Amino acid sequence: MNWQTLASALFGEAHTIERRGDVICGTAQxxxxxxxxVGTTDHAAIGVETALAQAKFILDTVQNHPGRAMLLLVDTQxxxxxxxxxxxxxxxxxxxxxxxxxxxxxxxxxxxxLVYDQALSGGFITSGLMADSCHALPEAEIRVMRLPAMxxxxxxxxxxxxxLSLSNPVFAPGVExxxxxxxxxxxxxxxxxxxxxxxxxxxxxADQRAAMGATRGGRKLAxxxxxxxLLA
Amino acid sequence: xxxxxxxxxxxxxxxxxxxAGTFVEILGPAERVVSPHLALLGVPSAFDDxxxxxxxxxxxxxxxxxxxxxxxxxxxxxxxxxxxxVGILRRALxxxxxxxxxxxxSGGVRLHEANAGLIAVSEVMRALLDVRAAGIPVVxxxxxxNGCFGGMGLIARCADHTVMSDAARMSMSGPEVIESSHGxxxxxxxxxxxxWRTTGGxxxxxxxxxxxxxxxxxEAFRDAAAALLGESxxxxxxxLLAEQALLTDRLMRFGDxxxxxxxxLRLGVAHPEQVTDxxxxxxxxxxxxxxxxPAAGNILARSAPACAEGSL
Numbered sequence: 001m002n003w004q005t006l007a008s009a010l011f012g013e014a015h016t017i018e019r020r021g022d023v024i025c026g027t028a029q030x031x032x033x034x035x036x037x038v039g040t041t042d043h044a045a046i047g048v049e050t051a052l053a054q055a056k057f058i059l060d061t062v063q064n065h066p067g068r069a070m071l072l073l074v075d076t077q078x079x080x081x082x083x084x085x086x087x088x089x090x091x092x093x094x095x096x097x098x099x100x101x102x103x104x105x106x107x108x109x110x111x112x113x114l115v116y117d118q119a120l121s122g123g124f125i126t127s128g129l130m131a132d133s134c135h136a137l138p139e140a141e142i143r144v145m146r147l148p149a150m151x152x153x154x155x156x157x158x159x160x161x162x163x164l165s166l167s168n169p170v171f172a173p174g175v176e177x178x179x180x181x182x183x184x185x186x187x188x189x190x191x192x193x194x195x196x197x198x199x200x201x202x203x204x205x206a207d208q209r210a211a212m213g214a215t216r217g218g219r220k221l222a223x224x225x226x227x228x229x230l231l232a
Numbered sequence: 233x234x235x236x237x238x239x240x241x242x243x244x245x246x247x248x249x250x251x252a253g254t255f256v257e258i259l260g261p262a263e264r265v266v267s268p269h270l271a272l273l274g275v276p277s278a279f280d281d282x283x284x285x286x287x288x289x290x291x292x293x294x295x296x297x298x299x300x301x302x303x304x305x306x307x308x309x310x311x312x313x314x315x316x317x318v319g320i321l322r323r324a325l326x327x328x329x330x331x332x333x334x335x336x337x338s339g340g341v342r343l344h345e346a347n348a349g350l351i352a353v354s355e356v357m358r359a360l361l362d363v364r365a366a367g368i369p370v371v372x373x374x375x376x377x378n379g380c381f382g383g384m385g386l387i388a389r390c391a392d393h394t395v396m397s398d399a400a401r402m403s404m405s406g407p408e409v410i411e412s413s414h415g416x417x418x419x420x421x422x423x424x425x426x427x428w429r430t431t432g433g434x435x436x437x438x439x440x441x442x443x444x445x446x447x448x449x450x451e452a453f454r455d456a457a458a459a460l461l462g463e464s465x466x467x468x469x470x471x472l473l474a475e476q477a478l479l480t481d482r483l484m485r486f487g488d489x490x491x492x493x494x495x496x497l498r499l500g501v502a503h504p505e506q507v508t509d510x511x512x513x514x515x516x517x518x519x520x521x522x523x524x525x526p527a528a529g530n531i532l533a534r535s536a537p538a539c540a541e542g543s544l
Contacts, residue, residue: 052479059476064471081410083419087430087492088482089441091404095357095389096475099467102361107469121350122404123339123388129354144346153343156273157382170269170311170348183351205356209351210315219348221268222315222355225259229319230326232258 001137002072003041006116009192023053024073029093031197036061039127046123047080050198051093056125062107069110069200072101072131076123079109098126105132105205112199114188115140115175132205133185136175136196142184143173169218180218182209235450237375238399242284242299245335248367248450249373250288250297255287261488267310280303281312285320286330291458296324299335302378308342309383314352324368330368330461334365334391339406340382352382360390361467369464373453374442376542378465379431379515381406389441390467395456396433397444397449401433418533423430425508428489429492438496439482439513452512461509507514 001009003024008019008230010028016028017037023046029034038057044050057159079090084120105111108152115136130135136142150171151158165172169180188195199211213219235248247256259265261279270277270300278329287296298320309317317334322354324332362368368390374380379401380388388394388402394484396402407421407430420426429435442480444460446452465471489495496504 007322008455048479048483052476052483055472056480059469059472063473079404081413083410083430084487084490086403086405086407086410086419087435087489087495088486089389089403089436089439091385091402092389092441093479094404095386096472096479097392098357098386099361099475100472102358103467103469103472106365122382122386125237125350125357125383129351130357144350145339145343150343154273154275159377160273164272168269168272170345172347177347178351181347181351183347183354207355209355210318213351219255219311219351221265222311222318222348222352225265225312225315226319226322226400228265229258229316232323 001116001139003075003116006073006192008143010196019135020053021049025054025057030193033069034065035069035071036065037071037073040123041075041077043075043077043118044123045077045080046094047082047085048090048093051090051126053099055097055100058104062104062109066136070104070112071196072111072113072127073123074119074128075117076114076120077118078120079122094122094126098130101130108201112196115142115184117141120144129183133199133202134183135186135188135199136178136184138175138187138189140175141173142175142178142229146173147171177218179217182211182212182216182219185212236448237450237453238377238448240450242301242335242337242345243472245445245450246284246288246297247471248301249335249454250290250295251292255288255297256286256288259285260493265312267312267345269310273344275344276429279308279406281316282307283316285316285475287327290330290333290454290461292540293330293461295329295331295461296320296327297333297335300337302337302376302397303353305342305344306378307338309338309340309352309356310337310342310345311348311352313342314349314356318352318359318512321363324363325366328368329349330455333373333457335373336380336388337374337376337506338380338382338384339378340384346490349383353387356387357390360387364390364392364464364467368462368464370461370464370469371395371457373457374402374433375448375453376400379403393444393460393463394442395446395453397446397453398433399432399448400433401428402436402442403414429508434510434515435492438499438501445505445515447512482529487499
């Protein structure tokens with residue numbers, strides 16, 4: 001789904017979301033409350049500028065509109081793979097974006113992430129995955145790498161990986177796998193506005209993804225291992 | 233005798249960093265907490281899943297510690313590895329140590345269990361920021377041959393402080409990944425000098441991305457870590473506004489630079505070509521202006537290094 005269609009489905013005409021480069025941002029009205037909306041489009045490669053622009057919007061919101069809920073819209077091919085970005089320390093820019101999302105949550109802003117198209121590795125870690133809860137459209141794609149690339153890295157045949165991925169969600173791309181592992185809290189199908197309202201109403205701010213992964217059976221050990229470290 | 237950080241195993245690093253005999257490991261190899269996914273792939277697993285965690289003392293003060301083993305899967309973060317890091321960070325909220333020390337050596341997400349690793353990295357980031365918000369400093373110590381890349385590069389930049397050796401590298405994407413994506417003209421991964429001056433400890437220190445630069449020596453890391461105990465830098469709105477300003481300014485000043493040496497020259501380093509041969513101590517002396525408090529100095533761009541008069 002493109003971002004314009006998504007914005008209309010969520011807010012009708014009641015939004016000012018605009019595109020500047022690969023970044024989309026603006027505000028929206030939803031049942032009497034104002035939301036700050038920020039994200040990327042066109043499978044953006046997140047470079048230093050893209051990270052900084054999103055961070056600026058989030059900081060502006062925290063500074064000028066205390067408590068305003070935020071919606072992070074994710075469509076990224078991951079971090080930009082350029083020498084210049086590494087020279088400028090792109091991991092610092094991206095970590096800064098993640099820290100801004102974290103500050104917003106900590107300052108009492110409800111922050112919701114939504115993968116509406118594509119989410120890959122670094123671009124996803126520092127945005128949607130830093131939200132209070134992250135959701136996805138059923139047709140979205142989430143992955144670190146596709147099976148052919150994974151096959152090359154691990155030197156294990158694609159057929160074997162394909163077979164393993166039927167029973168274990170850690171190997172294969174797909175939103176359902178991320179739901180099973182607790183990384184995605186829910187899939188939004190049908191009435192998107194209702195889904196957003198439900199996510200906003202959920203007051204939980206603790207990181208419960210490992211526990212969700214255990215309950216859903218997609219990530220059986222993470223929660224238990226963390227618990228054992230705490231009890232040791 | 234000088235002990236090289238980069239040549240030691242994770243467990244040896246922990247033993248030499250902390251006061252002798254104080255380290256108590258949590259979920260050590262005897263507990264056999266291994267990755268359930270590697271076995272399915274027929275890949276050998278490690279009884280600690282490549283990360284050593286526990287408690288100990290540094291100059292008599294209580295700390296929690298984690299050390300990644302670069303020799304096992306390049307220090308990659310998988311489900312169990314990540315959960316151990318989350319666990320030691322959450323434990324800090326209860327135990328309130330003088331610091332959490334993270335000896336990072338990692339290529340980032342472990343691709344053999346990619347999806348779980350990706351989520352785990354974000355869980356570590358959130359757990360780390362909880363510790364930072366509680367006023368307990370998290371100190372990254374980076375000195376392993378595999379560097380600190382990908383998700384671990386992000387985690388490193390979420391911490392209160394980053395200490396690097398001149399042999400260390402910190403970055404997002406590895407040079408090989410960039411080269412395979414955009415060609416050898418974009419980033420020649422076999423050009424060791426280029427790789428080091430783009431991602432190495434000296435460049436990161438000159439830019440303020442690494443707070444401290446030390447020799448590849450356990451004692452130097454130990455002293456740097458000790459100096460940062462209790463030195464918390466909470467992430468406030470003011471702090472992040474200053475960071476935003478710094479990063480915006482950096483783009484304006486250095487966004488057109490093609491090479492690290494162009495940046496160093498613009499920073500006021502008179503002879504950038506000499507940086508490669510300098511000792512860490514020389515660099516520290518030249519670039520930290522006397523009297524600047526490290527905790528506050530970090531956020532300031534090192535715009536006017538003390539060497540601006542041409543001593544370098």
